[in-house]
Amino acid sequence: MAVATGVVVSAITVWSASPIHIFSTNSQALFELVLFAGPGAVIGGLLARKLALYLPVKVLKLFFSIWIILTGVVML
Numbered sequence: 001m002a003v004a005t006g007v008v009v010s011a012i013t014v015w016s017a018s019p020i021h022i023f024s025t026n027s028q029a030l031f032e033l034v035l036f037a038g039p040g041a042v043i044g045g046l047l048a049r050k051l052a053l054y055l056p057v058k059v060l061k062l063f064f065s066i067w068i069i070l071t072g073v074v075m076l
Contacts, residue, residue: 021029052060 021027
């Protein structure tokens with residue numbers, strides 16, 4: 001439930017800010033990155049669903065906890 005809430009809040013934030021970047025005359029948005037990341041997010045979402053259904057719950061939680069820790073370490 002927490003992950004779903006985070007995804008919904010992120011989607012609302014992105015969609016509400018996108019007109020600013022699309023219609024601004026001095027936008028710093030990299031549309032090449034958007035064109036690459038958009039389909040990647042859709043494909044990743046489809047693959048993640050299959051992976052989540054395939055793995056046992058404890059392994060899935062361990063995988064995501066390690067992923068979050070590694071992401072945090074890289075951002076330091």
